[in-house]
Amino acid sequence: MDKINFFSHSPLVDGIVKGLTLSKSLFVSTIIYGEPHSGKLTLVRSFFPKSYIVDANNLERLKQALESHDELIIYNFEVIQSVDMLGLENKRIIAIANYETPPPSIEMHFAFIYRMPPLRERIEDVYYFLEMFLKEFKNDLMIEESVKIDIDHLDLSQNFKSLKISLHRELIKKTLSAQDIEEILYDYLYKNLEGKNGYREYLVLYEKPLIEAGLKKFKSQLKLSEILGVNRNTLRKKIHEHDID
Amino acid sequence: MILTDFRFLVENNNNPLLVFSSGGKVKYFNDSAELLVGMHLSHELFKLAVTYAPQNFGSRTVHIDLTYGTDTFCSITVFYENEDELCIYLYRKSHASFSKNWVLDGYSPTDINLLLEANIELFKMKYTNKLTLFTDYSLPKLQIQQNSFSLLLRSIFDQCLVATRVDITLKVKIGEMMIVDDKRYPILMLIVDADKKSDESNPVIEKLASKNHILAYIREYSLILDIPYIMSKD
Numbered sequence: 001m002d003k004i005n006f007f008s009h010s011p012l013v014d015g016i017v018k019g020l021t022l023s024k025s026l027f028v029s030t031i032i033y034g035e036p037h038s039g040k041l042t043l044v045r046s047f048f049p050k051s052y053i054v055d056a057n058n059l060e061r062l063k064q065a066l067e068s069h070d071e072l073i074i075y076n077f078e079v080i081q082s083v084d085m086l087g088l089e090n091k092r093i094i095a096i097a098n099y100e101t102p103p104p105s106i107e108m109h110f111a112f113i114y115r116m117p118p119l120r121e122r123i124e125d126v127y128y129f130l131e132m133f134l135k136e137f138k139n140d141l142m143i144e145e146s147v148k149i150d151i152d153h154l155d156l157s158q159n160f161k162s163l164k165i166s167l168h169r170e171l172i173k174k175t176l177s178a179q180d181i182e183e184i185l186y187d188y189l190y191k192n193l194e195g196k197n198g199y200r201e202y203l204v205l206y207e208k209p210l211i212e213a214g215l216k217k218f219k220s221q222l223k224l225s226e227i228l229g230v231n232r233n234t235l236r237k238k239i240h241e242h243d244i245d
Numbered sequence: 246m247i248l249t250d251f252r253f254l255v256e257n258n259n260n261p262l263l264v265f266s267s268g269g270k271v272k273y274f275n276d277s278a279e280l281l282v283g284m285h286l287s288h289e290l291f292k293l294a295v296t297y298a299p300q301n302f303g304s305r306t307v308h309i310d311l312t313y314g315t316d317t318f319c320s321i322t323v324f325y326e327n328e329d330e331l332c333i334y335l336y337r338k339s340h341a342s343f344s345k346n347w348v349l350d351g352y353s354p355t356d357i358n359l360l361l362e363a364n365i366e367l368f369k370m371k372y373t374n375k376l377t378l379f380t381d382y383s384l385p386k387l388q389i390q391q392n393s394f395s396l397l398l399r400s401i402f403d404q405c406l407v408a409t410r411v412d413i414t415l416k417v418k419i420g421e422m423m424i425v426d427d428k429r430y431p432i433l434m435l436i437v438d439a440d441k442k443s444d445e446s447n448p449v450i451e452k453l454a455s456k457n458h459i460l461a462y463i464r465e466y467s468l469i470l471d472i473p474y475i476m477s478k479d
Contacts, residue, residue, distance in 0.1 A: 015369070015370040016323070016370075018366050018369070019366045020355050022359060022362055022366055023362035023363040025359070026355070026359065026363060026391050027353055027361055027391045027392065028360075028363075028395050029392050036339065083461075089351070090350065090351040092392075108396065111391075111392045111393075111396045111399060112367055112395065112399075113362075113367075113394030113399075114367075114370075193284060226433050234332045
């Protein structure tokens with residue numbers, strides 16, 4: 001089995017790591033809860049690489065595992081309806097659950113309860129993983145030039161899952177050529193173009209980013225109207241039409 | 246005519262008995278009162294006896310909650326039959342009795358300091374005020390149900406979340422033994438002192454303590470555990 005490493009620079013996660021380090025050799029049950037895709041399973045696997053892992057969604061397999069193992073990692077623990085029926089006494093359970101807050105009935109089964117903070121509460125980690133994933137994705141996509149990613153453009157709503165997806169998108173966007181954009185537009189228009197007012201309806205795909213980028217870059221409608229070679233009133237009309245701030 | 250010498254029963258009684266001179270000097274104390282005298286409480290006990298003494302010769306029993314160290318009492322009887330001596334007899338509160346045929350299922354040799362430290366780390370994730378730990382790191386391993394004991398510690402520490410200062414002491418209690426299932430064990434004492442803590446009585450703590458064969462004393466500002474120091478399962 002490959003060695004699993006867990007990285008975090010967050011003081012909030014440090015406490016969990018310290019607690020797990022101390023309790024690793026003790027026969028105590030632990031539950032780590034928090035939002036999905038926040039790194040709970042990776043953390044647990046890095047501490048207990050040899051423990052048997054079972055998904056609570058598969059109840060039959062879970063029951064078999066409980067019969068044959070004294071120590072096991074159970075993930076998706078929140079789906080278990082009646083924990084009392086499982087007979088967790090005298091077993092070392094390391095449970096991973098996507099609870100917001102574990103119910104009190106669950107708390108009494110676990111001596112050690114840790115909350116894994118979501119990525120948006122661990123901004124130090126976001127910077128770290130951004131660098132790590134960026135390197136990995138650039139390698140996959142064979143991108144050689146340097147790319148700067150604005151952290152505000154990344155989606156942390158689903159933790160590592162949305163971070164990776166949004167980073168992929170940002171990376172692709174940053175490296176597109178004019179021809180790529182043309183081809184993307186071509187595919188999009190070919191798929192969606194219909195109705196009676198197509199020209200006006202789809203012109204927004206070009207006009208809106210053009211004006212938004214121009215306003216950000218030149219910071220003045222007067223200057224932008226000169227750059228674009230359009231009348232100031234026409235530009236103002238377009239800004240209003242596309243509801244640009 | 247009764248031939249039995251009652252003095253033996255008095256001397257070996259589980260409830261403390263002290264006899265004072267009229268000036269407050271201890272003239273006699275039974276085995277059970279030894280610790281109270283050792284704790285320099287004789288003056289306080291004399292004052293208590295004077296306060297609750299009957300107006301005339303004879304005895305008076307008063308229901309009163311008293312706590313000295315880990316000893317708790319529910320009433321006293323003050324008795325005097327002459328001007329020179331005053332007796333006080335203290336009735337111990339009964340503790341939860343531990344079941345017979347104790348099975349050490351799930352008990353394992355444990356480094357109590359490691360277990361305590363892991364629980365303190367968990368507590369420190371929610372409690373950020375002053376905390377001190379005074380312990381003996383050379384304590385030999387003891388048999389304990391690690392998970393259940395940790396649940397007990399968590400419940401105790403949770404009561405101290407409102408505190409601004411928590412002092413934890415772990416030590417072997419000198420001069421006292423604990424009897425569980427007819428076996429005598431030394432006592433490992435855990436004292437958690439806090440300048441503020443939530444509700445005084447806590448059924449969860451009492452239940453978990455009893456499950457672990459531990460005596461729990463819940464006070465206004467402290468929680469004390471008397472843990473049987475079991476070295477081996479034999």
